[in-house]
Amino acid sequence: MSVPPSPQLIPHLENRGGVSCHGVLRAISTNALxxxxxxxxxxxPWTETLKLVYFCMGNPHRKPVSNAPDGLLLSCTEKIERTLNAKSMFSVMNTLELLSRQKGLTVHVSPSGTACYITSMMFYVEIQLEKDGDVMDVKLAHxxxxxxxxxxxxxxxxMKNYDAFGKILEDLSNMYQIPGNSEMKAKGYLALQALEKDLYSMSLLDRTQDLNRVTEVLNGKVGHLxxxxxxxxxxxEFYISPYQVLEAELNHGSQVCGTKTVVTVEGMDTLHKLPLSPLIVDPQAGEDSLVFLQLTDELSMDLPALFVLKFHQPVPMSSSSIEEIQRLTGIQISGLKLAPLYELIVQSTLKEKCSEDLSTNKSCFFVSLPDCPKHCYFINKGSEKSDLAGALVSKIPFSHPKCVPGVIEILRxxxxxxxxxSSCVSEKHINEDDSELLYFEVVPxxxxxxxxxxxxxxxxxxxxVVIDVISSREVQCHLHLNPQDPTLNxxxxxxxxxxxxxxxxxVVMRALFRNAAKVKADSETQDMNMEQQPEPQSEQTTDSSSLKESLSGAGQQDWVVTDKPNNTDSTEEDFSTAKLETLGDNMEKE
Structure with missing residues (x-):
């Protein structure tokens, strides 16, 4: 059926007989409509009716003009649109019931039919609904x-984000997955409350009115809690990179999140002494006077549970860091599978950066930066030797709040x-053009x-360049050159x-090459002054495929790179990337 233009719709409909649109407008209920x-x-055919309805709904709504036929039609289509888009309380109830049963919870509906109760032995969630399915209120009772x-x-x-809602229901259930009766489970929840109070007290120790979130994330005793x-x-939240800070500054109103961990309690097969009340003495007295009460029988209880720091995504950690945490907490981290640390970092980075799965066996990555030749990084993943091995850590168990600041510092x-x-890793492992390349190898x-x-x-x-990360706030670097080679400034x-x-x-390598370009330019100027008739300088080139084959180990490569003079002066490098090109260029000009 061909649909006529909007001004002709009403005559067209009325000429076909039946109830006129004016009759539809006088309908007193949705069902009658x-x-x-x-x-x-x-x-x-019903398909023709649908075409007409969707055509009317697709037109932008205009303010109806008095006594205008198209104004009456628009009013009619608005009612139809509201009817088709209305949320059914029945469908919302069905969704909540299905979701709850998937999480092993029970669902009850009030006699009025407007309240839904999702229950377990240890907690319940009450959801109040409007008759059209809108959520009025949600309450949680432990x-x-x-x-x-x-x-x-x-x-x-x-927002109908049932996946996130289901995840919260799952977390609530897991919090009570402690062996024993309801009293034992309640004690586990009481211990979690005591831990949370102590951690919150720690977060207040070095907090001032002018302390911003980033400073607290990077330097706070327990990060940003x-x-x-x-x-x-x-x-x-215990770590945020300079790039993330810059991204937050560029996108006003948005808050970029750094690396986070969740504080909770989990059931265990063995008994552990956990505090049932806060242990910090006089938390406002200052950092130097942070004192914990003794873990006596009156303040604690042996429970088949442990406190846990859980990560949204597993964190690649070196064997030495894992051992340091285990010495600090006195508790082994179970379920670890050792692998080369760099392989785990590459795997984790690709999973975060790429929406689709990429092979984690790749070790060559191309990184593009503004005002700089493209970089090609070869990641030497090392082996499973003890000093180069690591594991993906998804949670860290502990039993005393005093362990948390030390664990946070190791994590940072x-x-x-x-x-x-991970800054050397990208989703691009194939050079898509014939642009100039600078080659690097990263060796652990x-x-x-x-x-x-x-x-x-x-x-x-x-x-x-040897980079030694002493801590999250201290880095030492050493540049090693052949004694006969000129300085890189x-x-x-x-x-x-x-x-x-x-x-x-x-970005660091770009800074080095920019400074070196100035040295090279000065050297070429001196050579030209010494020679009255300088010969054309030959350009050094290389075949990228043969270069890749020669990268067999650290310090054994024979690299030749195309090098074009770059006259850009660089005395202090910014942390811009290709995504933040404009801001980076502005900072370098300052």
Whole structure:
């Protein structure tokens, strides 16, 4: 059926007989409206009616003009649209019931049919609905506690984010998965409350009115702590990279999240002594006077449970970092599978950066930066030797709140190191054009240090930068050159400052090559002054395929790179990337 233009719709409909659109407008209920529409077109295929309805709904709504036929039609289509888009309370109830049963929970509906109760032995969630299915209110009540309003759950259900709502139900259930009766499970929840109070007290120790979130994330005793609210557990944000900080500054109104961990309690097969009340004495007295009460029988209880720091995504950690955490907590981290640390970092980075699965066996990655030739990084993944091995850690168990600051500091250190290595990884492992390339190889050392090998920009010898991540806030760098090669005009202190500002190996290498370009330009000027008739300087080139084949080990490569002079002066490198090109260029000009 061809649909006439909007001004002709009403005459067209009325000429076909049946109830007029004016009759439809006088319908007193939704059911009557739909019934009259059905009767009007009962002699026509329903598909034709749908075409007409969707055509009317697709037109932008205009303010109806008095006594104008198209104004009446628009009013009619608005009612139809509201009817078709109306949320059914029955469908919402069905969705909640199905979701709850999938999580092993029970669902009850109130006699009025407007309230849904999702229950377990230890907690229940009350959901109040409007008759049209809109969520009015959500309350959560733990064992023997009064229900509290949960705005976070209200927002999730109003947005129909049932996946996130289901995850919260799952977390609530897991929190009570402690062996024993309801009293034992309640004690586990009481221990979690005591831990949360102590951690919150720690977060207040060095907090001032002018303390911003980023400073607290990077330097706070327990990072940036967000207390548990409703169904959302307490979480700690403990590291954020300079790139993420810059991204947040560029996107005003948005808050970029760093690396977080969730604080909870989990059931165990063995008994552990957990505090049932806060242990910090006089938390406002200052950092130096942080004192914990003794874990006596009156303040604690042996429970088949442990406190846990859980990560949204497993964190690649070196064997030495894992051992350090285990010494600090006195508890083994179970379920670890050792593998080369760099392989785990590459795997984790690709999973985060790429929407589709890529092979984690790749070791060659291409990184593009503004005002710089494309970089090609070869990641030497090392082996499973003890000093180069690691594991993906998804949770860290502990039994005393005093362990948390030390664990957070170890995590910061590890994630800072991972950030540098992951900056060399991209989803591009094939050079898509014939652009100029600079080649680098990243080679792991002991603990948290590594080397970046590259061809000297002026000579044909290898150069090397050793980066040692002492802590999340301290980095030492050393540039090693052949004694016969000219300087790159970059001191160790300069390189360390750039690393700390950007935490990006490609940006650091760009800074080195920019400074070296100035040295090369000065050298060429001196040569031209010494020779009255200088011969044309031959350009050094290389075959990329043969170069890749020669990369068999650190310090053994014979690299030759196309090197074009770059007259850009660079005394301090910014942490811009291709995504932040404009801001980066502005910072370099300052």
């Amino acid at each position: 739909m019934e009259q529409l059905r009767l009007k077109y009962q002699q026509r 064992f023997e506690e009064a229900p509290v309003v949960c705005d976070d759950l209200v927002q999730l259900l109003r 967000v207390p548990r609210t409703g169904g959302t557990p307490m979480n700690i 250190h590890q994630v800072a190191y991972n950030t540098l290595i 050392h002991k603990n948290t240090s590594f080397s970046v090998f590259f061809l000297h920009p002026v000579k044909e010898n290898l150069a090397c 970059s001191s160790d202190d300069f390189i360390a400052r750039v690393v700390k500002r950007c935490m990006s190996v490609p």
